[in-house]
Amino acid sequence: MAREPSYHSVCRWTFHSGKGGFVPADAVPEWGADLLDTPACVELVAREIKPRLPGHIRLGMEFHYDYEVDEGNAEAVADALSALGIYLALFTPGAHRHFAYGGISSLDAGERKAAEEFGERALELAYGPLRKAWHPEPLLAPSLVLWNGSWGYDLASVAVADIYRNLKESVAGLCRREGEMGGEMYVAIEPKPNEGHPAMLLPTVASAILFWKKLGEEFGVTLARKGINKEFGHSEMVGLDLVYDTVEEVDNGMLVHMHVNGQGYNDGVILGGPGKFDIDHGARVNGMNVAVAGLARRAGYARWKGHDMQPRPYDDRERAIDRVVRSILSWEACEMAAGEMDYTALMEYLSRRDTAKAEDLVREAVAAAWTHFKRMYGN
Numbered sequence: 110m111a112r113e114p115s116y117h118s119v120c121r122w123t124f125h126s127g128k129g130g131f132v133p134a135d136a137v138p139e140w141g142a143d144l145l146d147t148p149a150c151v152e153l154v155a156r157e158i159k160p161r162l163p164g165h166i167r168l169g170m171e172f173h174y175d176y177e178v179d180e181g182n183a184e185a186v187a188d189a190l191s192a193l194g195i196y197l198a199l200f201t202p203g204a205h206r207h208f209a210y211g212g213i214s215s216l217d218a219g220e221r222k223a224a225e226e227f228g229e230r231a232l233e234l235a236y237g238p239l240r241k242a243w244h245p246e247p248l249l250a251p252s253l254v255l256w257n258g259s260w261g262y263d264l265a266s267v268a269v270a271d272i273y274r275n276l277k278e279s280v281a282g283l284c285r286r287e288g289e290m291g292g293e294m295y296v297a298i299e300p301k302p303n304e305g306h307p308a309m310l311l312p313t314v315a316s317a318i319l320f321w322k323k324l325g326e327e328f329g330v331t332l333a334r335k336g337i338n339k340e341f342g343h344s345e346m347v348g349l350d351l352v353y354d355t356v357e358e359v360d361n362g363m364l365v366h367m368h369v370n371g372q373g374y375n376d377g378v379i380l381g382g383p384g385k386f387d388i389d390h391g392a393r394v395n396g397m398n399v400a401v402a403g404l405a406r407r408a409g410y411a412r413w414k415g416h417d418m419q420p421r422p423y424d425d426r427e428r429a430i431d432r433v434v435r436s437i438l439s440w441e442a443c444e445m446a447a448g449e450m451d452y453t454a455l456m457e458y459l460s461r462r463d464t465a466k467a468e469d470l471v472r473e474a475v476a477a478a479w480t481h482f483k484r485m486y487g488n
Contacts, residue, residue: 304387340370
């Protein structure tokens with residue numbers, strides 16, 4: 110029996126020669142900036158990742174403006190996506206590359222204005238030359254993701270309230286502009302507790318949900334197609350429960366995009382987690398992911414599952430590509446296991462306080478997901 114299509118997106122920023130800093134900058138020399146441009150990256154995904162996936166999986170890609178897609182290459186990127194049957198799943202202003210003093214939240218009026226104009230230019234590309242690469246189904250329109258990487262500060266003062274006010278006004282203005290262009294995109298905030306300032310605005314899912322509610326109340330921003338880009342690893346980094354974060358997102362109707370990566374998962378295998386830097390492991394088969402997949406499934410989430418991940422600093426080209434394939438198949442396996450779980454039995458066990466039996470049921474689901482993964486991966 111044919112499966113319903115499942116939508117996964119691959120991030121352009123995964124394919125680089127190396128992060129540098131404390132780790133090598135030349136681990137994958139074939140992906141140097143002068144050798145692999147963005148249209149060629151689209152071709153790589155179509156040629157080397159797409160054929161390794163089950164036929165029911167549909168692929169999209171995610172890009173930053175302006176260092177991955179800009180006015181100079183947007184037409185070529187859209188042509189490559191359209192020709193290869195890959196869709197624009199996410200577009201985000203890479204403002205953190207340019208604005209070190211708060212961006213659209215800055216108390217420097219000149220920086221704030223420049224950052225606002227930067228976001229508008231990203232919108233114009235999404236609705237302009239990139240428009241032909243959107244999925245034709247309106248519910249699969251791309252997300253405009255606003256990451257809080259430049260919305261921060263390092264001085265404790267009463268001025269933080271003014272920084273927050275600036276953020277509200279600027280995001281409300283961007284939403285109005287997006288509405289004037291058509292209001293077809295999903296606008297999502299991606300919370301993160303750290304990076305790139307000692308203190309961040311909107312560090313958690315709850316703070317981002319509250320922020321959207323305030324924009325609705327104070328500025329009249331319609332909350333349709335507004336919400337959260339759920340980044341699993343960012344919840345883990347601050348020691349929060351990504352399962353409960355999911356409950357809050359779906360309860361408020363604000364799960365609009367997902368980044369199904371992780372930091373460590375506390376699974377006894379992969380290291381990372383609270384207090385660590387942003388490791389960006391791909392998705393793994395584990396109980397947390399089966400639970401989140403089940404919550405998203407019950408909420409009717411059928412949009413893009415993005416794989417915001419980094420190869421390991423010691424990976425060569427083939428192993429880096431393989432990690433993307435593994436991430437997609439791991440999440441797909443967790444979704445399959447979540448759909449097969451006997452929720453009636455789970456609720457019966459929990460209502461009788463038979464939590465050990467409920468745990469057995471969850472472990473069986475994880476085992477089933479691992480079996481699904483191995484079958485799809487081919488081992």
